[in-house]
Amino acid sequence: MPYIPHTPEDVTEMLAVIGAASIEDLFDEIPAALKTSVLAEVPTALSEMEITRLMGERAAADGRPLSFLGAGAYEHHIPAPVWAIATRGEFYSAYTPYQAEASQGTLQVIYEYQSMMSALTGMEVSNASLYDGASALAEACLTAVRANRASSSRRVLVPRTLNPTYLQVAESIAGNQNVAFESVDFDRTLGRTLVDSLRPYEGHDFTALVIQQPNYFGVLEEVDELVDWAHANKMLVIAVVNPTSLAILKAPGLWGAPESAVRGADIVCGEGQPLGVPLASGGPYFGFMTTRMQYVRQMPGRIVGRTVDSQGRPGFTLTLQAREQHIRRSKANSNICTNQGLTVTAATIYMTLLGAEGLALVAEASLARTAELVAALTAVRGVRCVFSGPRFHEAVVALDRPVGPVLAALAERGIFGGLDLSDRFPELGNALLVCATETKTDADIARYAGALAELQNAAVPARGAA
Amino acid sequence: MTDSMADLPKDLQYTKSHEWVRQLANGQLEVGITDHAQSALGDLVFVDVPVSGTRVAAGQACAVVESVKAASDIYSPVDGVVAASNGALAERPELLNQSPYGDGWLMRIALDPGAALPALLDAAAYTSYLADEAT
Numbered sequence: 001m002p003y004i005p006h007t008p009e010d011v012t013e014m015l016a017v018i019g020a021a022s023i024e025d026l027f028d029e030i031p032a033a034l035k036t037s038v039l040a041e042v043p044t045a046l047s048e049m050e051i052t053r054l055m056g057e058r059a060a061a062d063g064r065p066l067s068f069l070g071a072g073a074y075e076h077h078i079p080a081p082v083w084a085i086a087t088r089g090e091f092y093s094a095y096t097p098y099q100a101e102a103s104q105g106t107l108q109v110i111y112e113y114q115s116m117m118s119a120l121t122g123m124e125v126s127n128a129s130l131y132d133g134a135s136a137l138a139e140a141c142l143t144a145v146r147a148n149r150a151s152s153s154r155r156v157l158v159p160r161t162l163n164p165t166y167l168q169v170a171e172s173i174a175g176n177q178n179v180a181f182e183s184v185d186f187d188r189t190l191g192r193t194l195v196d197s198l199r200p201y202e203g204h205d206f207t208a209l210v211i212q213q214p215n216y217f218g219v220l221e222e223v224d225e226l227v228d229w230a231h232a233n234k235m236l237v238i239a240v241v242n243p244t245s246l247a248i249l250k251a252p253g254l255w256g257a258p259e260s261a262v263r264g265a266d267i268v269c270g271e272g273q274p275l276g277v278p279l280a281s282g283g284p285y286f287g288f289m290t291t292r293m294q295y296v297r298q299m300p301g302r303i304v305g306r307t308v309d310s311q312g313r314p315g316f317t318l319t320l321q322a323r324e325q326h327i328r329r330s331k332a333n334s335n336i337c338t339n340q341g342l343t344v345t346a347a348t349i350y351m352t353l354l355g356a357e358g359l360a361l362v363a364e365a366s367l368a369r370t371a372e373l374v375a376a377l378t379a380v381r382g383v384r385c386v387f388s389g390p391r392f393h394e395a396v397v398a399l400d401r402p403v404g405p406v407l408a409a410l411a412e413r414g415i416f417g418g419l420d421l422s423d424r425f426p427e428l429g430n431a432l433l434v435c436a437t438e439t440k441t442d443a444d445i446a447r448y449a450g451a452l453a454e455l456q457n458a459a460v461p462a463r464g465a466a
Numbered sequence: 467m468t469d470s471m472a473d474l475p476k477d478l479q480y481t482k483s484h485e486w487v488r489q490l491a492n493g494q495l496e497v498g499i500t501d502h503a504q505s506a507l508g509d510l511v512f513v514d515v516p517v518s519g520t521r522v523a524a525g526q527a528c529a530v531v532e533s534v535k536a537a538s539d540i541y542s543p544v545d546g547v548v549a550a551s552n553g554a555l556a557e558r559p560e561l562l563n564q565s566p567y568g569d570g571w572l573m574r575i576a577l578d579p580g581a582a583l584p585a586l587l588d589a590a591a592y593t594s595y596l597a598d599e600a601t
Contacts, residue, residue, distance in 0.1 A: 149517055296513070322532045322536055328537055
């Protein structure tokens with residue numbers, strides 16, 4: 001059977017049946033102003049040899065920069081077996097199993113993945129993954145709206161220490177379903193959210209409080225206090241976490257004072273990329289979501305369960321499908337979610353190879369490298385650390401001049417020096433978010449600090465010049 | 467015609483979306499799903515009923531019943547407020563299969579003051595509706 005879905009004759013026949021003159025007619029409902037003509041400018045096809053050469057040249061033009069960028073996607077060493085195994089023919093299908101029970105191996109990988117994510121986050125159930133961390137947060141907010149019977153407000157409290165891109169995506173997805181987001185400011189000295197800044201919301205109906213740990217600035221939030229405050233105010237807690245950090249930080253399922261009536265976050269989500277998925281221009285990555293068993297029917301996405309067949313032999317099956325879109329159509333828990341089969345397979349292999357101890361070593365090394373990076377950078381004239389709160393593997397430093405030109409000059413030297421925060425957090429001044437993981441050596445850190453010192457010492461400071 | 471149609475309680479009223487309505491002595495309306503509906507859904511694994519105080523509107527989805535193969539909306543037959551919902555279903559959704567007109571009731575609704583009782587089907591009319599639907 002050829003893998004060509006339909007011939008021109010098939011197309012003509014199908015159009016005749018539905019009474020459309022052309023395929024273009026099927027898109028009539030899209031206003032002309034919104035249609036693009038860009039595709040008309042796509043050049044004609046190249047041969048394999050030509051395209052291989054072109055893409056090779058483009059890739060070489062990018063170089064091999066030394067990257068200290070984090071802000072949601074992190075460079076970690078990926079052991080060679082991870083993708084050697086993930087790209088085996090048996091696994092190399094990037095999408096969800098449609099003939100599910102015929103794919104026992106795929107289902108078992110997802111089941112193992114769910115078990116690992118549940119253990120890592122300290123929660124009872126995990127779904128089979130989502131698109132990415134940001135859309136996972138949007139789905140977590142919608143899940144909270146369905147799950148929190150004590151609230152009817154559809155309002156979610158969001159500290160400004162949350163990755164601003166996540167908030168944008170959550171507003172795009174959940175905002176159109178009448179979920180509103182209320183922003184909470186952070187402490188300028190510590191770089192984290194104070195419970196005191198939440199007090200004005202006491203006595204008001206909010207569905208959930210979002211807590212990112214470590215937060216966007218890399219600073220650790222006082223999660224126990226925040227969780228207990230949210231539960232005391234009848235809100236659910238949505239934790240946004242970095243999975244690597246969970247190897248050494250308290251699992252969200254244990255957040256809150258030990259004596260508190262309801263312990264732990266209620267929904268946990270985040271970006272799975274650090275677990276064996278290479279950095280790319282925005283993806284493909286994967287999002288994860290775990291929750292309490294009592295909310296399992298409110299959680300979107302697929303869940304694989306273990307069972308026995310009619311002869312008592314163990315096997316795996318998709319379970320709790322009744323609220324998925326292939327059955328509930330527009331009334332499904334989510335109509336935009338998927339599982340990211342291939343990247344989840346890689347993450348499962350990554351976690352299996354590293355084990356809990358290996359992941360903890362990655363986390364500890366990243367923590368140590370970032371401490372060294374901050375020490376090296378703040379030793380440079382005109383560079384200071386912005387927040388005093390304890391952190392994981394990212395930090396905000398401030399320069400005595402605008403960040404943009406400095407980053408551009410560093411890029412010319414083959415160094416990605418971090419993320420300029422001055423657009424989104426102008427109140428922090430010339431702030432730069434930097435990250436170092438276990439992939440950075442002493443020499444790498446010295447090279448960055450050296451290049452920055454050269455720039456800082458050579459140029460005239462942008463302000464304070466007499 | 468199946469046995470279940472012959473056994474339709476005569477004191478209830480029915481909707482075309484397969485809910486039944488019982489008028490209680492206190493004026494509230496008890497709502498459930500018919501034997502035909504539970505039989506069509508199969509073994510129920512989860513029943514999601516609204517909490518007391520929830521406002522419901524005639525013809526709008528107000529509860530969800532989930533079987534191993536489908537999750538289906540339950541539509542309120544009237545405008546009103548949920549006065550009570552059947553908490554036993556959370557632990558024992560099978561009550562709905564075993565006793566659709568008794569222990570498997572879903573919720574009791576207090577009609578809005580002055581609201582008229584909606585025009586619903588009696589047992590005979592629902593029986594012939596089912597017969598028509600089957601053909």
